Amino acid sequence: MQLVATALRYEGFDVDTAATGRGALDRIAAFAPEMVVLDVMLPDLDGFEVVRRLSADGQRVPVLFLTARNDADDRVRGLTLGADDYLGKPFSVAELVARVHAILRRTKIDDEPSRLTFADLILDTGTYEALRADERIELTPTEYRLLQYLMLNARRVVSKSQILDHVWNYDFDGDASVVETYISYLRKKIDRFDPPLIHTVRGFGYSMRLPRDH
Amino acid sequence: MQLVATALRYEGFDVDTAATGRGALDRIAAFAPEMVVLDVMLPDLDGFEVVRRLSADGQRVPVLFLTARNDADDRVRGLTLGADDYLGKPFSVAELVARVHAILRRTKIDDEPSRLTFADLILDTGTYEALRADERIELTPTEYRLLQYLMLNARRVVSKSQILDHVWNYDFDGDASVVETYISYLRKKIDRFDPPLIHTVRGFGYSMRLPRDH
DNA sequence: CGTCGACGACCAGAACTCGCGTTGGGTCCA
DNA sequence: TGGACCCAACGCGAGTTCTGGTCGTCGACG
Numbered sequence: 001m002q003l004v005a006t007a008l009r010y011e012g013f014d015v016d017t018a019a020t021g022r023g024a025l026d027r028i029a030a031f032a033p034e035m036v037v038l039d040v041m042l043p044d045l046d047g048f049e050v051v052r053r054l055s056a057d058g059q060r061v062p063v064l065f066l067t068a069r070n071d072a073d074d075r076v077r078g079l080t081l082g083a084d085d086y087l088g089k090p091f092s093v094a095e096l097v098a099r100v101h102a103i104l105r106r107t108k109i110d111d112e113p114s115r116l117t118f119a120d121l122i123l124d125t126g127t128y129e130a131l132r133a134d135e136r137i138e139l140t141p142t143e144y145r146l147l148q149y150l151m152l153n154a155r156r157v158v159s160k161s162q163i164l165d166h167v168w169n170y171d172f173d174g175d176a177s178v179v180e181t182y183i184s185y186l187r188k189k190i191d192r193f194d195p196p197l198i199h200t201v202r203g204f205g206y207s208m209r210l211p212r213d214h
Numbered sequence: 215m216q217l218v219a220t221a222l223r224y225e226g227f228d229v230d231t232a233a234t235g236r237g238a239l240d241r242i243a244a245f246a247p248e249m250v251v252l253d254v255m256l257p258d259l260d261g262f263e264v265v266r267r268l269s270a271d272g273q274r275v276p277v278l279f280l281t282a283r284n285d286a287d288d289r290v291r292g293l294t295l296g297a298d299d300y301l302g303k304p305f306s307v308a309e310l311v312a313r314v315h316a317i318l319r320r321t322k323i324d325d326e327p328s329r330l331t332f333a334d335l336i337l338d339t340g341t342y343e344a345l346r347a348d349e350r351i352e353l354t355p356t357e358y359r360l361l362q363y364l365m366l367n368a369r370r371v372v373s374k375s376q377i378l379d380h381v382w383n384y385d386f387d388g389d390a391s392v393v394e395t396y397i398s399y400l401r402k403k404i405d406r407f408d409p410p411l412i413h414t415v416r417g418f419g420y421s422m423r424l425p426r427d428h
Numbered sequence: 429c430g431t432c433g434a435c436g437a438c439c440a441g442a443a444c445t446c447g448c449g450t451t452g453g454g455t456c457c458a
Numbered sequence: 459t460g461g462a463c464c465c466a467a468c469g470c471g472a473g474t475t476c477t478g479g480t481c482g483t484c485g486a487c488g
Contacts, residue, residue, distance in 0.1 A: 126370045128418045136426065140473055141417035177437095178475060184439055202436070202483075354462055391448090392464060398449060416447070416472065431488085438481075445474070454465085 003170055004037055004066075007093040008100065021045030025053060028061065035062040035103055037096075062103050066091075090169040094145045097152075097166075098125075118154045119210055121190060121197060123147060133193045142167070143189070146182050150198065150208040159205035217384055218251055218280075221307045222314065235259030239267060242275065249276040249298075249317055251310075276317045280305075304383040308359045312339070330365045333424055335404060335411055337365055347407050356381070357403070360396050364412065364422040373419035 005015045016033065018024040021042045028036060040047040051063055065086040085099050116123040122131040128144050130137040139147065145167045150158070160179045164172065183198060183206060191198050195211050219229045230245045232238040235256040242250060254261040265277055279300040298317050301310060330337040336345040342358050344351040353361065359381045364372070374390040382392070397412060397420060405412050409425050 127421065128371055128415060142474070144418075174475065177477090180437065181439075181475075183437095188439095200437070356463070388464065391466090394448060395450085395464075398451090401449090414448070429488105432486085434484090434486105436481105436483085438479105440479090441477090443474105443476075445472105447470105447472080449470090450468090452466095454463105456461105456463085458459100458461090 003093070003165075004096065007096060007166070008037075011097055011100075013100075019043070021047070021050045024050055028054065033061060035064065035100065037064045037066065037100070039066045064099055064103060090171045092145060092169050093166040094149050098148070116148065116151045118151050118208060119195075119197060120193075121151070123151055130190055132190055137189050139189070140185075142182060143185055146179075147186055147190070150186075150206065154208045157201045157204050157207040162205065217307075218310065221310060222251075225311055225314075227314070233257070235261070235264045238264055242268065242273065247275060249278065249314065249321070251278045251280065251314070253280045276321055278313055278317055304385040306359060306383050307380045308363055312362070330362065332365050332368045332422060333409075333411060334407075335365075337361055344404055346404055351403050353403070354399075356396060357400055360393075361400055361404070364420065368422045371415045371418050371421040376419070 002017075005017050008015050016027050018027045021044045024036070024038065024042075038047045038050060042050070045053075047065060054061065054063075067086050067088055085103055087096060087099055114124065114126040116125065120132055123129075123144075124131065125148075128139060130139055130147060146163065149163065149167050160176045163179050164176055168178075183200075187196075187198055197208050197210070199207050199209060199211070201207055216231075219231050222229050230241050230247065232241045235258045238250070238252065238256075252261045252264060256264070259267075261279060268275065268277075276298040278298060281300050281302050298320070299313050301313055329339060334346055337343075337358075338345065339362070342353060342355075344353055344361060360377065363377060363381050374393045377393050378386065378390055397414075401410070401412055411422055411424070413421050413423060413425070415421050
């Protein structure tokens, strides 16, 4: 899961990694992280054992578990042992990042800024709707994740393959043209108003920004 | 039972924990909590002994007991010893939180109302009935917890896995489709009237809100 | 300076997948 | 025995992906 580290570094987090359970315990002791992302499947100790030893040592660190898809048993064991959240594979990076932010927010006890804004566009993360010009805009799950990704990277240009990596499940092996299709859907829903916020940067990708006039 | 601490922290309570009976007595003396959640099974002293020593020391703190499944004997002992309530394992987070609020309400530290309302729907948390359009609606325990969870999160979208975590017992290992079944039951009972209050947000979860007119 | 070809982007519509609602039936207690 | 709970299965339709035609842009070349 190099992917996880890469994605979180890209988000600006300071990330350390370990390949084994014992390695993780070492790194956690040395690195003193604000939170831990832990795969249940590890070569030596499993994720649960790592959590158990952590709490036995009196370490109090929030844990996000990565579990096999739909494995209710893993989920329960994780939550019972004190994991703060879990995520079934395959997940999308957008979702991983959202959960990590949610955990950090929760542990800092400042209540969650449940909306993302750019210009006059608002994305409500509590209802999964967008708002623009006093209109409520319903989004499908993929549209929502894409818009969230664009807004988190406002003003930056993101390539189609970056988008695929972050918004789609990591095991998606289809064609990059879906991105174009979804950009088209989003434009119909949110760029029906002026000014347009989703811009094509030909040959590079897309960018959410205000139009430059010149 | 890290789960208990995690759930209550998430609800906004300030929580301290101990792993043993003696540890608990120490922490209670130092922390001076408004109430105590106490497992009957502890490595050294059992829960009853902890309560006995507390009252011997003149400490008056409300106690919620966690007992083994179906152990009527434990329940009786707990209550006669001055516990304020008990909860058999496995319990659901919703129930734990409700009991904690109930105890705090009784001791006047909490201001939780005994009825939840949304639009013309009323949920009486004392009688476990719902009221709508002058009709009394009886609910099964699971229906009640589900409705309560939806009403506590009114207008927000809650996912099926959030619902499972809060409404179902923590050792439930079935799949999320039970949630759909219970939503269906609830709709038959309370959304038989207009307007519908339980809404599906496809791909995200469910939300209790008034219908929006586009 | 104008034309042409190539490539990227856009988007409508078809095809397919999968999430959700509902129902009937089985199981486990009290 | 009845009620509460959970599961399995089916069908519908929303959501997602793919296909292919068209348009716009840019560089090359006459």
